[in-house]
Amino acid sequence: MKNQRPETGGFFQRDRAWQPPALTPLYKTSVVRSPQKAPIAFPHTPSEITGPTFGHGILGALDNDLTLNHARSGESAIGPRIIVYGRVLDENARPVPNVLVEFWQANAGGRYRHKKDGYLAPLDPNFGGCGRTITDEDGNYSFRTIMPGAYPWPNGINDWRPAHIHFSVFGHGFVQRLITQMYFEGDPMIWKCPIVGTIPDRRAIEGLIAALDMEATVPMDARAYKFDIVLRGRRSTLFENRMEGN
Amino acid sequence: MAQDLNRLKESASQTAGPYVHIGLTPNFCGIEGIFPDDLGASLVSDQTKGERISVVIRVFDGTGSVLKDALVETWQADAEGLYNSPSETRGAADPAFSGWGRFPSDMESGEIRFETIKPGPVPFPGGRMMAPHINLWIVARGINLGLATRLYFGDEEAANAEDPVLARIEHRNRVPTLIASRDGDIYTFDIHLQGEMETVFFDI
Numbered sequence: 001m002k003n004q005r006p007e008t009g010g011f012f013q014r015d016r017a018w019q020p021p022a023l024t025p026l027y028k029t030s031v032v033r034s035p036q037k038a039p040i041a042f043p044h045t046p047s048e049i050t051g052p053t054f055g056h057g058i059l060g061a062l063d064n065d066l067t068l069n070h071a072r073s074g075e076s077a078i079g080p081r082i083i084v085y086g087r088v089l090d091e092n093a094r095p096v097p098n099v100l101v102e103f104w105q106a107n108a109g110g111r112y113r114h115k116k117d118g119y120l121a122p123l124d125p126n127f128g129g130c131g132r133t134i135t136d137e138d139g140n141y142s143f144r145t146i147m148p149g150a151y152p153w154p155n156g157i158n159d160w161r162p163a164h165i166h167f168s169v170f171g172h173g174f175v176q177r178l179i180t181q182m183y184f185e186g187d188p189m190i191w192k193c194p195i196v197g198t199i200p201d202r203r204a205i206e207g208l209i210a211a212l213d214m215e216a217t218v219p220m221d222a223r224a225y226k227f228d229i230v231l232r233g234r235r236s237t238l239f240e241n242r243m244e245g246n
Numbered sequence: 247m248a249q250d251l252n253r254l255k256e257s258a259s260q261t262a263g264p265y266v267h268i269g270l271t272p273n274f275c276g277i278e279g280i281f282p283d284d285l286g287a288s289l290v291s292d293q294t295k296g297e298r299i300s301v302v303i304r305v306f307d308g309t310g311s312v313l314k315d316a317l318v319e320t321w322q323a324d325a326e327g328l329y330n331s332p333s334e335t336r337g338a339a340d341p342a343f344s345g346w347g348r349f350p351s352d353m354e355s356g357e358i359r360f361e362t363i364k365p366g367p368v369p370f371p372g373g374r375m376m377a378p379h380i381n382l383w384i385v386a387r388g389i390n391l392g393l394a395t396r397l398y399f400g401d402e403e404a405a406n407a408e409d410p411v412l413a414r415i416e417h418r419n420r421v422p423t424l425i426a427s428r429d430g431d432i433y434t435f436d437i438h439l440q441g442e443m444e445t446v447f448f449d450i
């Protein structure tokens with residue numbers, strides 16, 4: 001679409017009926033951390049339309065390999081070896097190139113390397129639990145890791161998180177900023193989780209479930225899961241709005 | 247049925263959770279050796295142009311307790327009001343200022359403290375100028391969708407009075423929730439997620 005100006009339009013309104021609301025009492029921590037007044041809207045300005053960029057130069061060779069990036073020489077993290085790959089797209093179904101994607105997760109036993117995590121499952125000395133990459137020109141990203149374990153958490157007396165990987169994604173505008181979690185196809189724990197349950201629409205939950213992809217699997221090495229992430233779409237400026245500002 | 251618009255839905259947000267530091271500030275939480283340093287930990291260098299200021303931010307829950315597990319990202323224009331971004335069309339920003347910061351709450355005090363420069367004014371659609379501000383994005387355990395707000399500066403009274411975003415706030419007694427108070431070169435900004443003093447958040 002050559003009659004569009006590149007990358008300077010405002011973004012589509014966020015669908016707040018699709019996103020989880022702030023107050024979700026079954027996820028108890030949200031009760032005192034949820035704003036109760038309506039958020040205020042205004043047309044996007046350069047403050048919303050622009051956003052930070054990160055060069056490929058920040059990436060180390062093992063940033064996208066959690067099996068090795070905290071492992072002693074010659075060793076690797078314990079757990080089922082997987083590859084997670086996909087694309088960062090926008091709501092116009094266009095790829096979002098050159099954006100930073102960060103990910104973090106528990107180890108194969110469901111334990112985080114964090115002083116606030118006191119779960120019985122042991123730490124793996126060869127697993128740190130974080131990685132990052134930057135999408136290519138077609139919005140593609142990928143990384144190697146191990147399948148994280150499910151873990152119990154203090155909410156109800158017997159609530160468990162399904163196996164998941166946390167994702168942080170930048171877009172080209174700061175209001176595209178998104179943090180979410182990736183779940184694994186076929187996991188029965190997904191539908192029992194109060195945090196998953198904050199999302200009102202079943203289709204939106206299904207959009208966070210990575211698909212097992214045997215065709216992308218590396219034989220005798222690692223199974224592959226495909227996980228696409230969709231950021232807010234940018235309005236094309238086919239026609240200028242001359243109404244604003246009296 | 248009409249034609250399909252071929253649009254996708256935004257991925258649903260999920261909370262950053264209690265262990266957000268592992269992914270976003272691993273060195274801060276003791277995971278060293280994977281990344282050389284935490285991204286966004288410092289904003290200014292000797293080359294950065296503009297007035298040096300310090301900002302102190304605290305985030306409070308509905309019981310009045312300070313959050314010790316929040317993470318705040320900041321995005322601001324340079325001293326001339328230009329953003330260091332390919333989407334900035336008005337000119338080239340200060341190359342010595344990325345404009346983006348990322349700060350976890352101190353795990354003991356809950357305080358966030360950083361050095362930056364006072365941003366210049368940025369235009370609203372139609373050309374009126376907005377008062378100088380820092381855009382904030384707040385995530386934490388218990389927050390399902392990152393919260394957007396702005397920090398305005400208490401010593402910019404005239405500009406704040408003309409600001410077209412602040413003007414959209416119907417309940418005028420809520421405007422001060424967006425204005426940081428100045429003491430010397432330190433600005434203090436308390437964010438209240440809930441309650442009498444609930445901060446104005448934006449649907450942007």
Ligand SMILES: [Fe+2]
Nearest residue numbers: 161164166263
């Ligand atoms: Fe988690």
